[in-house]
Amino acid sequence: MSDNQIGIIGLAVMGANLARNFASRNIKTAVYNRTFQRTEELINNHGNEFLNGYEKIEDFVNSLAKPRKIILMVKAGAAIDQVIEELKPFLSEGDYVIDGGNSFYEDTEKRVKKCKEYGLNFIGMGISGGEEGALKGPSLMPGITKEDWPKFENILDQIAAKDFQGQACVTPLGYGGVGHYVKMVHNGIEYAIMQMIAEIYDYHRKVKGLDAGQIAEIFEKINQSENQSFLSEITVQVLRRKDIESGKFLVDLILDRASQKGTGGWTSIEAIKNGIPTTTIMEATMSRSLSFLKNERNNFSKIIGRTFNDDEASVDWNQIYRFGSSIAFIQGFELLKEASKEHNWDLDFVEVCRIWQGGCIIRTKMLIELQEMFKKGQKWVELIQNNLEEVKKFILSSTQNEIALPAFSAAYNYFLSMTDKDHPANLIQGLRDYFGAHTFERIDKEGIFHENWLNE
Numbered sequence: 375m376s377d378n379q380i381g382i383i384g385l386a387v388m389g390a391n392l393a394r395n396f397a398s399r400n401i402k403t404a405v406y407n408r409t410f411q412r413t414e415e416l417i418n419n420h421g422n423e424f425l426n427g428y429e430k431i432e433d434f435v436n437s438l439a440k441p442r443k444i445i446l447m448v449k450a451g452a453a454i455d456q457v458i459e460e461l462k463p464f465l466s467e468g469d470y471v472i473d474g475g476n477s478f479y480e481d482t483e484k485r486v487k488k489c490k491e492y493g494l495n496f497i498g499m500g501i502s503g504g505e506e507g508a509l510k511g512p513s514l515m516p517g518i519t520k521e522d523w524p525k526f527e528n529i530l531d532q533i534a535a536k537d538f539q540g541q542a543c544v545t546p547l548g549y550g551g552v553g554h555y556v557k558m559v560h561n562g563i564e565y566a567i568m569q570m571i572a573e574i575y576d577y578h579r580k581v582k583g584l585d586a587g588q589i590a591e592i593f594e595k596i597n598q599s600e601n602q603s604f605l606s607e608i609t610v611q612v613l614r615r616k617d618i619e620s621g622k623f624l625v626d627l628i629l630d631r632a633s634q635k636g637t638g639g640w641t642s643i644e645a646i647k648n649g650i651p652t653t654t655i656m657e658a659t660m661s662r663s664l665s666f667l668k669n670e671r672n673n674f675s676k677i678i679g680r681t682f683n684d685d686e687a688s689v690d691w692n693q694i695y696r697f698g699s700s701i702a703f704i705q706g707f708e709l710l711k712e713a714s715k716e717h718n719w720d721l722d723f724v725e726v727c728r729i730w731q732g733g734c735i736i737r738t739k740m741l742i743e744l745q746e747m748f749k750k751g752q753k754w755v756e757l758i759q760n761n762l763e764e765v766k767k768f769i770l771s772s773t774q775n776e777i778a779l780p781a782f783s784a785a786y787n788y789f790l791s792m793t794d795k796d797h798p799a800n801l802i803q804g805l806r807d808y809f810g811a812h813t814f815e816r817i818d819k820e821g822i823f824h825e826n827w828l829n830e
């Protein structure tokens with residue numbers, strides 16, 4: 375019987391949970407994994423009339439209703455191409471292959487073209503929410519066109535998280551690599567906000583001498599405000615967790631080297647390529663690289679010692695968090711705007727704000743205000759101009775105490791730069807013209823000029 379409505383290939387954490395999510399909504403789901411043992415485990419534990427496992431890829435494909443819809447949840451990269459090739463002999467014209475992993479959008483665009491040659495539809499879909507989100511409701515960012523949307527709307531609406539109005543956190547974003555691009559920028563914003571959270575924590579443990587449990591209270595207050603977010607909520611949980619063996623706060627026992635899988639770097643490279651200053655995301659990405667220089671940091675810290683003095687600075691952490699997170703979002707949106715223009719995606723930013731309101735890692739109440747900002751055509755500086763004084767106090771106190779604030783400093787400098795009509799770039803142009811005859815424009819005359827600087 376070919377009556378499974380959706381097929382999932384790849385049953386590691388994300389795929390297995392997504393399959394269970396579909397099945398729990400009474401959507402008949404077929405599952406397949408390269409290593410059959412994973413399929414067996416899933417079916418043994420959760421199999422029912424809505425969740426069916428297959429050992430052979432051919433049987434899996436044949437069990438699906440046409441046009442077939444197959445979501446790939448395999449390791450990003452070469453595995454996607456391998457699975458497409460394995461599937462190809464059994465698929466029919468018009469079938470859909472959807473990549474739900476963290477693929478690079480340019481790879482997705484290539485795959486869309488290649489699959490088109492095979493008569494297949496390839497869709498790149500960003501999925502955020504991790505294990506829990508996949509099971510209970512993720513935020514879905516599909517590169518699906520409005521024409522194809524009716525074929526997916528019903529099933530994707532059912533499995534997605536809900537926004538603050540109770541609508542499904544999924545929308546047809548468009549064609550090609552757009553879904554994976556939006557997911558990439560989502561992850562870039564996630565890097566920036568996590569770094570800012572870490573900087574608030576670092577300041578409090580060093581300058582204020584608070585323990586992890588006490589620092590958790592600061593984030594608890596943020597969670598009771600209009601700036602509540604998933605990341606600040608889980609910060610409270612992580613800070614409060616005690617190690618069973620030692621009874622100490624677990625966070626104090628975790629080695630300070632933060633890994634990355636690449637999406638922060640991709641976002642930064644895209645920003646550089648497009649000339650969009652996503653400085654908070656870049657600093658957050660570089661901070662993870664810096665964290666890996668543990669030996670060097672150990673050695674240099676023996677030469678340059680630190681003492682921290684509480685300078686009595688008292689700041690409103692809610693305002694600090696709001697300022698930093700807002701700038702991270704704004705920089706991400708600026709990159710999305712540029713990419714949308716370049717690729718003719720015609721991205722709807724009100725919708726992007728909406729589908730990030732539930733299920734995903736960067737979900738926050740602040741997205742309601744950002745959504746309103748796009749609806750009303752408000753200027754982003756208006757959202758955070760009243761927070762500047764508090765941020766200044768934080769930056770000053772950290773500077774006096776010699777504490778690095780890469781992401782917050784980047785946010786602060788971005789705000790100052792973006793609200794300053796006179797930049798010193800005129801001097802840079804003068805220097806460039808001096809050594810390289812790169813020419814310059816003038817403010818008092820039209821045209822392109824070159825000065826013979828060596829003539830007195």
Ligand SMILES: NC(=O)c1ccc[n+]([C@@H]2O[C@H](COP(=O)([O-])OP(=O)(O)OC[C@H]3O[C@@H](n4cnc5c(N)ncnc54)[C@H](OP(=O)(O)O)[C@@H]3O)[C@@H](O)[C@H]2O)c1
Binds near residue numbers: 383447453503504
């Ligand atoms: N983990 C998260 O929180 C999260 C969140 C959002 C998005 N994602 C993305 O979602 C995707 C899946 O993530 P994951 O953590 O569940 O799994 P993963 O560790 O990225 O990948 C493991 C899965 O890929 C399969 N696989 C690897 N190479 C293959 C190949 N050449 N042919 C066929 N299958 C192959 C594995 O099959 P075997 O069992 O046979 O080895 C297994 O099912 C990734 O792109 C990931 O970046 C993950």
